[in-house]
Amino acid sequence: MTTKSDGAGAPIGYDPSQFPAFAVTVDIVILTMSDGALHMLLVRRGEAPFKGMWAIPGGFKRPNETLHEAARRELAEETGVDVPTLLTQFGAYGDPGRDPRINVVTVAYLAVLRDVGTIVAGTDAADALLVPVGDVRSEKLDLAFDHLQIVRDAVDRARVELEVTGIATAFVGPTFTLAELRAVYEATWGVELDAANFRRSVVAEDGWVIPTGRRTQPGPAGGRPAELYRAGRAWKHGGPIHRLPRTTERN
Amino acid sequence: MTTKSDGAGAPIGYDPSQFPAFAVTVDIVILTMSDGALHMLLVRRGEAPFKGMWAIPGGFKRPNETLHEAARRELAEETGVDVPTLLTQFGAYGDPGRDPRINVVTVAYLAVLRDVGTIVAGTDAADALLVPVGDVRSEKLDLAFDHLQIVRDAVDRARVELEVTGIATAFVGPTFTLAELRAVYEATWGVELDAANFRRSVVAEDGWVIPTGRRTQPGPAGGRPAELYRAGRAWKHGGPIHRLPRTTERN
DNA sequence: ATGGTTCTGGTCGAAAAGACAAGAACTATT
């Protein structure tokens, strides 16, 4: 049994055989926009348990690295992408039996990326797949372990982050139209926003987006060419809150 | 080394000797209001390392319990308090060397409680102390391990929760005045709010607080007796956002 | 030219935020 003699936060007078041993892993949920819908990256498991099922990329934490470094390393190893700052830790999962063989506690990270092509480049493409998040959340796609719960939490967190910080610009390219940016909000929230009001709300926030002066080519259906913007400073936690305009009934 | 052959989220074909072993602990930051200021509960370490220093209560996770259960159990063991729903996980910490002896990954929880008397009752009072959070954050009080960082993150999280959910009512008693509730916001945010506007903002939010019809005894300085309220439904994550009124320049 | 589509800017009413004044209900002091 554990020593609870002094009530301190960490074990006292322990030796390595006195506490239950756990494996610690990190899992990374990669979100990205594709075809106007929110997608995420999955990998297929090649061995038991859950052989053949889809899972979130991840792996063991090593003793000589931080959790954040482990997540960054695993992501780089499996996808070839280096995302130093965009990794956000959003939860730890340690239910007994979540891995049928050993005791595993996993720490989950969230990354929002814009370019899908460079993501799958570094890994075996046959084992990696970009799927709509909606298919995962609606259980049209079964995930290994408790990864469904992890994905749900990841999307919830992404919504909050989207509202509080400025990571929405991480979803789009280095230069983007406000319609693309609006699509990110609409896809993650499942709502429809007024284009005019969204524009004002975004532009009014000082330094959020910076106009480049250039314009896009209109789509095949025509339409007025949209102005191109680039991302301003991306706010960290604790920055001012950016509320996105709500939409109400319309007639 | 770890197998990264298939790029799946958890180890494949492993056996218990194939992955680095970690101890997993849970730490609980207990926040409460006392004398109009935000306080937190600390325990004193009786043995090395960090002997004699203050630390957050916590302890080992067991293999047959969830992280949440572990936090709840450790909190009950050390403080005699049972808080089934108010425990919020807010971070995992696993930097190498954060415990000088073994590899420890800790999962941190946040609890906001109202009644201090019942908290310290269940434990050895000599080892437990309620201190102002300000003293910890300003490093007037040294904490063991990386607990200072954990406390800082806890308060940051509490502020967000306060703004997004209705847990502010968890800080105050079962029945409270709006001035007490306002003090919670002012203490955690370090701002001053207009009493009249705060009242409206809180009462307008439907079901947030419920008037009891009774009144308080005025303080020694007199003053009009305040109406007593009790907490309405406490909103969970995903509920409507309650913005607290901002205060601007005054002259 | 004409109609359809998409982005941009303008306006207008409703709602909310914030400042401030005034009243209400108490205690303490003279």
Next chain:
DNA sequence: AATAGTTCTTGTCTTTTCGACCAGAACCAT
């Protein structure tokens, strides 16, 4: 008892923001 000081509550006013909707601008297709 009258008065002053304190604290909570209510009222009102101005300013800002939100959300809806319309009209124009700039493109495509036929």
